[in-house]
Amino acid sequence: MxxxxxxxxxxxxxxxxxxxxxxxxxxxxxxxxxxxxxxxxxxxxxxxxxxxxxxxxxxxxxxxxxxxxxxxxxxxxxxxxxxxxxxxxxxxxxxxxxxxxxxxxxxxxxxxxxxxxxxxxxxxxxxxxxxxxxxxxFIDKGINNATLKLIVNCLKTTGSTLAIEDICRQVSLAYPTVHRYLQYLVETGNAGFDIYYGCASKRGRPRNLYYLTGRGEAMSNNFSCPDRS
CATH class of the missing domain: 3.40.50.2300 (Response regulator)
Incomplete structure (x- = not known):
């Protein structure tokens, strides 16, 4: 029980x-x-x-x-x-x-x-x-399939590029965790990123904006969106 x-x-x-x-x-x-x-x-x-x-x-x-x-x-x-x-x-x-x-x-x-x-x-x-x-x-060292689903589905449902901080807020996971999973997705060809430097008057530190590749979209089709209620 x-x-x-x-x-x-x-x-x-x-x-x-x-x-x-x-x-x-x-x-x-x-x-x-x-x-x-x-x-x-x-x-x-x-x-x-x-x-x-x-x-x-x-x-x-x-x-x-x-x-x-x-x-x-x-x-x-x-x-x-x-x-x-x-x-x-x-x-x-x-x-x-x-x-x-x-x-x-x-x-x-x-x-x-x-x-x-x-x-x-x-x-x-x-x-x-x-x-x-x-x-x-665990589908790879330090990568479990449930957390990977959360992050892949976040990228898929948003439909636009996202910074790590944006993903952290949406999935309620820590920055180091999200960084590790994004790194795995990029290394396996399931995600890519654009580098954003900000406007000319506020250059600051560049940010990586992540997105799913075609291969990542195919991966996401095997994932059912987890219940976030």
Whole structure:
């Protein structure tokens, strides 16, 4: 019998952060349980079978990266949201390679966190459906098919070029996650990008504006749009 409320497991060595996230989850109609380090978190993960895991990067005994790897050693589908103050893409790539689903940057803002949790719970549901349909969960290192569907469908339904920031807002995923998936789509020939330099009076930094190629459009036909309700 399914739980009435989704269960969030918070693994963080900061007691204040654990309390804050637990309170945010409660106000959003979610249940939450917590652990102060990766070792205790793995025990709770095994006992409680949470719907999503939030894990800190820097922790004693067992850091976030080792914790994610251990979780993925037993479960391919549970979404894992990494809590971090480090926005470097190489750190994000290491976590995505280990099987993390997405990121939430500290300091935590309640509306952003709840939006991120909800979309990743839906990703977890799609991943479980892939397993039941005997489909691969991870189609490449650090790339799961449910998150890829979200981003491909976002590009398809918009019908125009989009910057990474635009995609992040539409799919409620973190910048490092979206960047990694767009990079994969470009490398596999399913997406391309135009470089936008802004107007002459406000040149600033150039931005990449992404779009699906013909090959990407063909890929999207194999995807059903996920429920975003």
């Amino acid at each position: 399914a739980r009435e409320k989704k269960l969030v497991l918070v693994i963080d060595d900061d007691e204040d952060i654990r309390f804050t996230i637990t309170e945010i989850c409660s106000q959003a109609g979610l249940d939450a349980t917590s652990a102060p380090d990766g070792q205790e978190g793995l025990v709770l993960f095994t006992e409680k079978k949470p719907d999503i895991i939030l894990v800190d990067y820097h922790m004693p005994k067992m850091d976030g990266l080792a914790t994610v790897k251990a979780i993925r050693g037993t479960d391919e589908t549970v979404p894992v949201l990494v809590l971090t103050v480090d926005e470097r893409q190489q750190i994000a790539d290491a976590f995505l390679d280990a099987g993390a689903t997405d990121f939430a940057l500290k300091p935590i803002k309640a509306p952003d966190l709840i939006s991120r949790i909800n979309v990743n719970i839906r990703i977890g549901i799609l991943l479980k459906e892939s397993v039941r349909g005997q489909k691969e969960v």
